[in-house]
Amino acid sequence: MPTSVPTCHYLGPERIVEPMRTKFNKNIHMWSEFDSVLTNLQQILELEFPSPTTSVKEEFCMECGICYSYLLGEAIPEMTCDNPDCNQPFHHACLYEYIRMLPDVRSSFNKLFGQCPYCSQSIELRNHYISYSFVWYVGL
Numbered sequence: 001m002p003t004s005v006p007t008c009h010y011l012g013p014e015r016i017v018e019p020m021r022t023k024f025n026k027n028i029h030m031w032s033e034f035d036s037v038l039t040n041l042q043q044i045l046e047l048e049f050p051s052p053t054t055s056v057k058e059e060f061c062m063e064c065g066i067c068y069s070y071l072l073g074e075a076i077p078e079m080t081c082d083n084p085d086c087n088q089p090f091h092h093a094c095l096y097e098y099i100r101m102l103p104d105v106r107s108s109f110n111k112l113f114g115q116c117p118y119c120s121q122s123i124e125l126r127n128h129y130i131s132y133s134f135v136w137y138v139g140l
């Protein structure tokens with residue numbers, strides 16, 4: 001069965017995922033229909049994915065730091081703190097609710113500015129939820 005190029009989402013701090021995006025775009029022509037998705041991705045991203053034989057599950061803890069679960073409805077924790085010593089993942093919606101409640105939250109056009117609940121690193125949240133809730137409040 002031929003495998004086609006999947007849509008990739010990268011979870012993590014920009015300084016780590018940005019080079020992966022660049023490699024993906026640079027090497028995408030190397031995609032082979034005859035190899036598995038895993039083999040293809042390893043070639044294109046020039047890295048080896050962790051395997052159960054060489055890694056322990058605890059290193060890949062991806063629970064949201066606010067609601068302590070992995071799945072929130074169908075959402076996975078797609079935001080991470082940019083502090084390399086923290087790297088705490090959060091659901092977008094959880095982080096949005098948290099930052100919105102901060103006494104010193106700042107917002108501009110479509111962004112919220114607050115701090116990571118764990119390490120106080122400043123976090124910038126670009127958000128479609130903001131425009132939704134804006135529409136909502138206007139509708140009230």
Ligand SMILES: [Zn+2]
Pocket residue numbers: 064065066067068069072090091094
């Ligand atoms: Zn959450």
Ligand SMILES: [Zn+2]
Pocket residue numbers: 081082083086087088116117118119120121
């Ligand atoms: Zn943090």
